[in-house]
Amino acid sequence: MAITPRNEIKTDKIYIKDVFEQWYRIPEYQRPYVWSKDEVIELLDDISYASVNTPSNDYFLGSFVYQHRKAGGEQEFIENDLLDGQQRITTIFLLFAVVRDIETNKIRKENCQKYIFQEEDKDTNTPERIRLLYKIRSEVEKFIDEYVKPENSIIDKWEDIKRIAIEDKDVSIKNMANAIVSIRTYFEDNKNIDTFFPYLLQYVLMIYVYSEQLEDAFRLFTILNDRGVKLRNSDILKAQNLQYVPDSERTKYGLQWEELESELGEEFDRFLSFIRTIVVKEKARLNLLQEFEDKIYNPKEKDKTTGKLKPALLKRGKETFDLLNKYYDHYDQLFENDNYNFTNGFEFNNMVVVMKTTLPSTDWIPPLLSYYNKFNSNRIYDFLLLLDKKFTGDWIGQLTPTERIENMNAILKGIESHKSPDDLFKTNLFDFDKVSLLKNISQKAYGRQFVKNILLKLDFLYNDNKVNKWSWFGQITIEHILPQNPKDGSQWKKDFTDTDRADLTNKIGNLILLGRGKNASQGRFDYSLKHQKYFAENINTFPNSLRVFNKYRTQWTKNELNENQKYVLDTLKAYYNIE
Structure with a gap:
């Protein structure tokens, strides 16, 4: 079923195969593409589960709100400005690119390419168009042009995509690359595309809400997302x-x-x-x-x-x-x-x-x-x-x-x-992969989602628990002891080689919690001055930070950092019963 807009506010259900018959634009006021691996995999899991267990029932993916913009003036084509639903629609858009490139089914590959990109055909005066346009974010548009739009790009440029998923500075590009990696890995891990893909097109549906007037479209978006307006x-x-x-x-x-x-x-x-x-x-x-x-x-x-x-x-x-x-x-x-x-x-x-x-x-x-x-x-x-x-x-x-x-x-x-409780505790319900946990907390931890949990857990383990509910838990920042970017000529540069800093700076043993916002200038002081002027004022409520402060008063070299790394890992291994 295709959408047939009129000069009015309209809403109806629409299946995925029809969603991608339309043309969408991500407007300048939209936030970046922010879905992580967790959201992407959860979406795939839910659709996969429905395709196997309820193959004849519709699966509701959610709603999307857009402003319908007719062609005219400087605007050459009809477009739909997405106000809500960007994350889901972008994820499905990327899914089509992955399936297109890993599939051998010719018709399925052609369908996927059709949902991604319309090739120019001068015989029928058909223009070249992309289904999802990030025109106002030129770097994102370039990423899609290079890694999503061309056939076989995900196979041919796989190593580049994996690198971008880790290193790229642009939030949307990094998350899109990560989504591509997650989707491909998911389908190559014994997932049946022959069951999943037809179900996605024919039974996964969304609710669309649109208006030609931006003010009305925003109002609809607000109503759908304001729990005080609609019934909960x-x-x-x-x-x-x-x-x-x-x-x-x-x-x-x-x-x-x-x-x-x-x-x-x-x-x-x-x-x-x-x-x-x-x-x-x-x-x-x-x-x-x-x-x-x-x-x-x-x-x-x-x-x-x-x-x-x-x-x-x-x-x-x-x-x-x-x-x-x-x-x-x-x-x-x-x-x-x-x-x-x-x-x-x-x-x-x-x-x-x-x-x-x-x-x-x-x-x-x-x-x-x-x-x-x-x-x-x-x-x-x-x-x-x-x-x-x-x-x-x-x-x-x-x-x-x-x-x-x-x-x-x-x-x-x-x-x-x-x-x-004794009978319950004797089961294997609480077992987990200790090797993977230890591997991940032993390597570079800064920037990982779990690092604040581990650091706060260290504070809990060093706390005497005589006080009820730490009052500072809402004011936590993570601080590097050895700074990420020490000044040239500083003691840090003398005590740590470039190789040492690359290996050690982001490890858990070099991280502590502070109770106030970071101060970049003080954070780059040499250790003795940083210890005296910066740490002393900001760590008094954090037991692990206090332990480091009291034990290492004069210097923080490679020896001290490695010693602390071993100490906190031993503490965590004891907590997790890892021998």
Whole structure:
């Protein structure tokens, strides 16, 4: 189905094969392409899962908002300025380039090229055009012209693309190259394109919303992204459940729901997603409302052993309200109270701060809530440490988001099936790839997403935990002790060769946390002056930083750096039980 714009605001569903019959432009007010490997792989995983498990059902990819711009004046062609949806549409655009170049199916290759680029045909007066135009970002346009548009460019220039994914300074170009690498690796790792690709074109759909007037298009974008304007999932779910509550109790349960909303604010929908995960114990594949309807209240899947539809996991009405209230009490206890009695100290609360502050997702929270629901505070701090080690072990070991979610859901199932914490802890549910974790934290760490988690964890391990919830956790910056760009003639240049600095500057042993913003000029002082004038004022609340400050008072040479590198790695190996 093609879009047929008129001089009006219009919205409808559209399948991917029709999305890429149109022409799009990324306008100057748009942000860069920012999706990382995690978002790209999660998108591919979700579509792949749907293509195998629900091959006849549509998969909703999301919405996109654009201003429809007719040809005229200086504008030669009809174009659609994307206001929302750039990340998904760009990712699919890059996917077409990868499939085109790794495929042998001639028709599929031609289809992919058609969705990327229209060749000039003078016989029919067809102009040369690119489906997704980054005209206002000339460097991005050049990247697409060289590495995406030409056939076989991804194969012929593969080493260049991998290098760009690591080294390029332009955010969009670096992330596009990384997306290409991730997509190609994904499909070459035993993924069936013959199942995936037809499903992508025919069953993956989006909702488009457009207007010819920029003001109207922006207003639509705001409405779709402003939770204060549109109904939230929680509002609809509340109304659906109140219908199943007796009239005499409807007011009471309605007020309870509103109290939860008031306490949690904008986090309420996320809290509902925690409840969904605890009940279903599987990765969410649909939006929140559909998950409650199709997975919890009225399951659509059949039991593989009986062939019958699975039973409801929860009843609408009072049972749902009571479950939410119970888990809110758990949430409030674990995240808003001092919990001193758990360990006769504040270890539990301080580790929660580390996890909430630095982990890339909240997928660890449902297992923690479920554990507390079943076992109360019995060995809950031991569970929290195991949970952290498992989650960060998987994350730093570079498991995909889907794999990490599945592992957290396996722990949820383990909590349900085991009678005691001891039985649960003896399972292999908390195992992770220790070799990969150690390899990644031993190499250059600065710039990696996990570095703040590791440094804050070191502070936690050196902390006496006599204080509840460190007050500084919202004011963290990472500082190099040996600066990245020391001045010519400085003591740094005398103590470290260029080779030494290339090898050591970004390792974890050369990094500490500061409680204020960086000062580039003071950060380049020679060590004795930096120690005296810079560190002394900024590290007083960071135990690991204080340890370094107190132990290394006069110099920081290759020997001291290597000694500290070994020390922090030994500390982390002890925490992660790595021999």
